[in-house]
Amino acid sequence: xxxxDNCRTSFVPEEVYxxxxxxxxxxxxxxxxxxxxxxSIAEDIEKAAEYIxxxxxxxxxxxxxxxxxxxxxxxxxxxxxxxxKNKEGRNNIIIGAAEHPAxxxxxxxxxxxxxxxxxxxxxxxxxxxxxxxxxxxxxxxxLVSTTLVNHMAGCIQPASEIKKILEKHEKKIYFNxxxxxxxxxxxxxxxxxxxxFLSASGHKFHGPKGVGFLYIKSGIKLEKIYGGxxxxxxxxxxxxxIPGIMGMKKAAELAYQNFEQNYNKVKELSQYLYDRITxxxxxxxxxxxxxxxxRSPYHxxxxxxxxxxxxxxxxxxxxxxxxxxxxxxxxxxxxTDYALKxxxxxxxxxxxxxxxxxxxxxxxxxxxxxxxxxxxxxxxxRDQSTLTPDDLRSK
Amino acid sequence: MKKIQYxxxxxxxFMNPKNAGKIEDADxxxxxxxxxxxxxxxxxxxxxxxxxKDIKFQSYGCASNIATASIVTEIAKGKTLEEAKNxxxxxxxxxxxxxxxxxIHCSVLAVSTLLKAIEQYEAKISGKELTNTVTEENIIxxxxxxxxxxxxxxxxxxxxxxxxxxxxxxxxxxxEIFLNIDxxxxxYETIKEDIEENLGELDxxxxxxxxxx
Numbered sequence: 001x002x003x004x005d006n007c008r009t010s011f012v013p014e015e016v017y018x019x020x021x022x023x024x025x026x027x028x029x030x031x032x033x034x035x036x037x038x039x040s041i042a043e044d045i046e047k048a049a050e051y052i053x054x055x056x057x058x059x060x061x062x063x064x065x066x067x068x069x070x071x072x073x074x075x076x077x078x079x080x081x082x083x084x085k086n087k088e089g090r091n092n093i094i095i096g097a098a099e100h101p102a103x104x105x106x107x108x109x110x111x112x113x114x115x116x117x118x119x120x121x122x123x124x125x126x127x128x129x130x131x132x133x134x135x136x137x138x139x140x141x142x143l144v145s146t147t148l149v150n151h152m153a154g155c156i157q158p159a160s161e162i163k164k165i166l167e168k169h170e171k172k173i174y175f176n177x178x179x180x181x182x183x184x185x186x187x188x189x190x191x192x193x194x195x196x197f198l199s200a201s202g203h204k205f206h207g208p209k210g211v212g213f214l215y216i217k218s219g220i221k222l223e224k225i226y227g228g229x230x231x232x233x234x235x236x237x238x239x240x241x242i243p244g245i246m247g248m249k250k251a252a253e254l255a256y257q258n259f260e261q262n263y264n265k266v267k268e269l270s271q272y273l274y275d276r277i278t279x280x281x282x283x284x285x286x287x288x289x290x291x292x293x294x295r296s297p298y299h300x301x302x303x304x305x306x307x308x309x310x311x312x313x314x315x316x317x318x319x320x321x322x323x324x325x326x327x328x329x330x331x332x333x334x335x336t337d338y339a340l341k342x343x344x345x346x347x348x349x350x351x352x353x354x355x356x357x358x359x360x361x362x363x364x365x366x367x368x369x370x371x372x373x374x375x376x377x378x379x380x381x382r383d384q385s386t387l388t389p390d391d392l393r394s395k
Numbered sequence: 396m397k398k399i400q401y402x403x404x405x406x407x408x409f410m411n412p413k414n415a416g417k418i419e420d421a422d423x424x425x426x427x428x429x430x431x432x433x434x435x436x437x438x439x440x441x442x443x444x445x446x447x448k449d450i451k452f453q454s455y456g457c458a459s460n461i462a463t464a465s466i467v468t469e470i471a472k473g474k475t476l477e478e479a480k481n482x483x484x485x486x487x488x489x490x491x492x493x494x495x496x497x498x499i500h501c502s503v504l505a506v507s508t509l510l511k512a513i514e515q516y517e518a519k520i521s522g523k524e525l526t527n528t529v530t531e532e533n534i535i536x537x538x539x540x541x542x543x544x545x546x547x548x549x550x551x552x553x554x555x556x557x558x559x560x561x562x563x564x565x566x567x568x569x570x571e572i573f574l575n576i577d578x579x580x581x582x583y584e585t586i587k588e589d590i591e592e593n594l595g596e597l598d599x600x601x602x603x604x605x606x607x608x
Contacts, residue, residue: 308433310457311409314401318410328433329457332399333581334497336433347431384415384461386437386453387430 002321002366007151007181007299007357010206012247015254020208020247030239032231041242045232048249052213055256056198057189064214065245066236069180069201070102072214075235076176076197077106077145079222081115084142086223090171092140094118096128096157097342100147102199103178104338107145116140124344125289126153134165137173145176148193149186152326152339152355153288154299156186163194174220180204180212184255185263185298190215202244206359207251211244255360262360267297269358273367277302280375283392287340287353298359301326303345303352306388307381312354315377321370326353348387401458402492408462413469415461416451423519425512428504432592434460436508438468442516445476452508459491459498463505466490476513482506496544500589503540529561529568529597537593544582555586567601570594575608 003011012020023044029035031042049060066072077093085091095107097119107117118136121129128146144166146157159177166173176197182188184205190198198215202208216222216235228237255262277284277300287301304312309325316323324330326337328351340350356370382388401409421439428435434456441449450472452464467487471479484502488494494502518525527533535551543553550556560571572590576583587605594603 306455308456308460311461314406314409314458318406327457329460332497334433334500334585347433351430351433384412384454386426386435386455 002369004356004358004362004366004370005322005324006359006362007204007355008324009203009209010359011361012203012208012251013206013254013361016207016247016250019250020243023243023246027242030231030242045240045242045245048245051249052252053215055188055252056183056215057191058215059218062190062215062218064216064233064236065240065248066199066212066214067210067241067244069178069199069204069212071236072199072201072212073102073145073176073178074106075222075225076199076214076216077103077143078110078225079235080143080174080176080197080220081110082223082225083221084174085115088142090140090142091115092118092138092142094120094133094136094141094144096120096122096146098122098126098147098150098152098339099145100151100178100180102180103145103147103176122153122342125294126150126155126287126339126343127289128157128162130158130161130165133162134168137165137169139171141169141173142171143174143176145178147178147181148188148198149179149181149296149299150288150339151181152301152337152353153343154181154295154301155288156182156294156296159193159195166194181296181299184252185266185296187259190217196220202248202251205251205255206361207248208244211241211248213248263297266358266360266362267292269362269364269367270297270300272364273300273356273370276367276371277374280371281378285349287343287345299355299357301353301355303349304354304378305349305352306385306392307378308351309354311381312352312377315381316373319373319377321373324355324357326355327351399495399497401462401495404490404492405459405462405494408465408491409458412461412465414451414465414472415453417453418449418451421451423512423516425508425515427508427511428456429592430455432588433457434501434504436460436464436504438464438508438512440512440516442476447471447474447476447479450509452505456501456504457498459494459501460504462491463487463494463502464508467502467505467509471509476517479509479513482509496547499542499544499547500540503542507540527596527598529570529600531561533597534559534561534570534594537597538590540593541586541589543576543586550586550590556590564601567599569602569604570600571604571606573606577608 029037049063053063174196177195180201183200196217202211232240283305285303309327310329313325328336418439422442426437437453439451450468454461454464484506488502539549541550546553557573557575562569
């Protein structure tokens, strides 16, 4: 199987699942008491927090393990929102118009609870309009939340510039970054990014599913959004997913082992696929920016004009190749993707968008094998389409 | 958790569709659907002695759009026009061993394209002008094409549209649609867009007004 959907989820290598099994089979206890097994597990969790914290230049006490990236976002966004509203009455949250559902849906939830949500427009490459952001801040604003690497455009939001804007204001404006598609792929330093919260998800960087983490800057208080026993933390109560946490730590260790080398390898792969698609397939549109620093090399998104993405995705799927699409036809409720719409793509351009996302396990050969199939699939579907101009049909 | 999966037959008809393409000297060509909604089908018919001698299709759409258009052309080929008029989306879906609920509209679109082609052909032969104006009959016909996936039935049968009213507005007409669907329903926007697209095709439809639940 050729797999190019690593930003949706990624496979779990042996080193990781062996660690998961270890904490299911032998070290299955929870850090609940003075019992020796509990103490040793508590130490392992602490070491995992220290390690993961270090990868983003944070302390172990600033690293909270959660049951997913979505939960991490909820603990941060709902937690700070409720805390500030109760304490100061500020109730305005600013987010981008093309955010990942992990942020968009939390904002919608809070809107029903009396918060106001300001949506900031994005440009055609998916970057937040910073001028608009600056103008939108009002005396009620207490939080700005965005997706560091956009799930559709792959663009890297200029976090440190956003931070500078927020710092101009007398009253503290908190800054949340969803780094699910950035962690383990791009170098992250919470001080340089200037964020107060940062979340990531284990299964996006070859860790297990059902685990994530949240960076919470020292000194920040959050309202609890859950009730439950606090074996591990009162912000994320209940039994912690210890096999998941330890597996995620192993996945992080693997990701950071040859970080630069992996980054450069994926950058080359990404450029190679970009070059081949633009040379070998006519009428394609790149969604998002291109160039180092602007886009995560782990992410490419192309619209293939005149045909529909679900058909492309399924054709590739039946040929043993996994990609993803933003097409309405592949969505649960048949709605056009709001993120691409926010970037100014029309319906047809959105329907034809295919996302290829890489991992360090992809090879040049994978791309060669993909390109043995992709141009023919596109041509076959174009030959059948009602929209294809005559000059793009097979003679 | 709901499973969304295509049958092997859908996959086969999608990967190797029968009757894909164009008939250059077709007797009638009809198109239904819109690219904005993500699906559009064109059918080309060659008719001899009131029989569908040849039929081909083009499709802009998803896997099931291609598969349903293909199967409908197969079912219709060789049939008389009267026989072909009785083809319905249920039959097409059954021939494909079923469709996921969110894909039933593809089958509806494919059958609608065929019926439109036959209707246009008959009008052409008889010299009668086709009326595609706002009438109760035409509204019902159009609403029957809008499928509410959770019930796998159209919006009238599903009682998603409680009733409708035609408001005369000079030469043009406005249509009031009385909805019976929660705004929270995941298909709320899709259903409204689908109703707008279908009723919008009526020639003198000036405006569609939704009256919420």
